[in-house]
Amino acid sequence: METKSGDSRSGRRKFLGRAALAGLAAGAAGKVQAAESEPREVKPKGPYPYADRSRFVKMGRTNDYPKGPFQAMLGPRQNAPLGDQTGIITPAPVHFVRSHSTLPDTDPAKYKLLIHGMVDRALNFTLEDLQRLPSEARVHFLECQGNSSPGHHGHKKFDFVTVQDLHGGTSCSEWTGVPLSVLLKECGVQKGGTWLVSESDDAGRYTYTLPMAKAMEDVMVVYGQNGEPLRPDQGYPVRLMVPGWEGPYSVKWLRQIKVVDQPYMAWDEAMAHSIQRPDLGEKARWYHFEMPVKSLITRPSGGQQLKGPGFYEISGLAWSGAGLISKVEVSTDGGKTWKLAKIQGPVHKKSYTRFTLPWTWDGNEAMLVSRATDERGDVQPSIDQVAKNWGIKADDEWPTAEHAFHFNATQRWRVTKDGKLHDNMYNTSGSSHA
Template identity: 45%
Template sequence: MKPFIEPETLPSAIPSSGPDRRRFLKAGLAVTGAALTGGVRAAPPPWMTRPGAPLSNYGQPSPHERAVIRWVAANPDAPGNGISWTPLERLEGIITPSGLHFERHHNGVPQIDPAVHRLVVHGLVVKSSSFGIDDLLRYPQTSRQCFVECGGNGNAGWHLEPMQAPAGNVHGLASCSEWTGVPLATVLEECGLQPNAKWLIAEGADAAAMNVSIPLEKALDDALLALYQNGERLRPENGYPLRLILPGWEGVTNVKWLHRLQLAEQPAMARNETAKYTELLPSGQARQFSFVMEAKSLITRPSAGQSLPGPGLHPISGLAWSGRGAIRRVEVSADGGKTWQDAALDPPVLPKCFTRFRLPWRWDGSPAVLKSRATDETGYVQPERQTLIAERGRHGYFHYNAIVSWAVAADGSVSHVYA
């Protein structure tokens, strides 16, 4: 078969710029145009006819991506008290760009001077200490990719009717970054623990002085005094200059703007571990200190509000994660849970980290219900919604991790359903 264009003519026919090149493009596309499935340009696009923008010190997204933002819900009378969601349905891979990491603030984002900021460690320690950021930078650090998820993420799932909103606006209080910092264990060893130290009361330097209590075992396990996020120093809204990262544990325990760690025998019984971030069970008792985020998954594409252009092959793409370790398996159903098929997991599959799963799906054009179901390395299987509600009732508010169902209608529109 004769090639459309003789490759031998290329080197002389394509100068790297100039009018000759435009003539070639026009001629070239005229030759091949008949076989092209899309549009053909007679002239080069405007951005090929003039020099582009200069280099820059710090890059920003394309103006065409202006709609890809954190959706903010805040108290109009206290605009620093609220949340913003990561637009999971617009993103890919497992890294959340720092500018789109979800937020939950209690009294706004403090503008902290890192030269002044200090971390005080006191209470049941042998030697109370205060560390500047430069002091902490002297300690050996470690990096790990892991998710942070708000305990209240996805809590619209407790509603009687399925909420119709983009996937990120329901499940986007979860984001995943590469965090780098000093293992908390190193600093605690430096200070020395008294034998009766059992809890760590961590407090932020925001105007809410947000505080929570952490069992000492977690502090000595994989807790990180994070200084860097996705390569650069923490973003202000993610705790600059110092954040406590507790891989796999609910977001509220990952204290931002960390300035105080008190070793204690008992928890502080702070607002956010009593009045909030506890789950009232059908028995009338409440779960407290329900730190770990259990395995969860959701299909981000296609998802509620999106639309399939027509029958045929469509990529299914989604995220799975577990606070107990690595994701072992993600299954996908296109018939509302009657049959399941294993999705492929993009490497790396890391513990307590977002895992991207994918499955190509051939849609025949008839109504379908898509679901995903995650299993983690402990064998825990993400529950169906009715199972979760039977166990926990309807007033838990936090720790909703049930299977998410998206209905695809015959016209290709996708909506949230309980199925």
């Protein structure tokens, strides 16, 4: 089809004319706003060696537990602001924190990582040694094994209402470091060396056991996070990154790794991370490894408020320790009907995946919920399905339990007519859960 040049120029002139008028209108509005805004003192500073964020940005972490003696016994425990995050990368300053002791202050010039035990050559690696080796950068999520514990939803000790309060024990970063397999091969693992015991340099000498097979597959010894050195509360100068597995395996402030022939079941594993389960006759599993498929709607979500009927974009995060997220479905009626959400790229294995769905709110009550499926075919379960697997009734026992590891039930947000969003994990109306 032939287009006349005159028509093209005319259309372009009309477009530019409309754009100019829009620009003038915007400029005029800006002048009015500037005249009406309150004057403030501008202090000349800079250039900044490390830039500050805008004074209008309030995005930050929150504590994960009630105030009291329990808080003093542990190191920092803070949740990431999932409801304020955009994209899939969590800024390092607001990455969630779980620590079991006080944070060490390690001089990088004096740092050494010892690998010993059932090896041909016990070796010490300085930070400079690690940084000279061929590096890799990968995007992976980290999640506390007790994140989203059902007891947080309405437990009398807690007053949690937002997605950050309920599910903020997870974050996602780009991690830079050396594959652990490279270091182990350099040391020469002896026959029968099937487990690793990793020890932290914190005050409590936090210790965790890791199978050799996982270590040789994709575990990293990392020194970088989101393009800069690790933050102190993320393990500076060196930590483990165990992709897809629960957070406790990714030992921070990594001091030494011992190759052994059996699991040690260290104190931190036996006492801090073993929970009795009804489906096991009140016995506890020795080990929990891979984090299950999971998703959350982060905007709009608990504690937020819609400004009135109209168009909104539902947005959230999905992840799985098994690998890629293959699809996410979203329901606005509590799971009666589902729509396929749009997956935003890039999509990485064992990483956050951002999903969105356009939605027009009519001003009536609604129930927002998401459901993820990973590349293995695992589908995120409802709370009733999770409870059935555990051999309990969801509404009877979990509301008074503070912890339930690997909890990945679908999260329901109830939208009331005033536009406010509320946690609706537990059903109070008698109908089935989504």
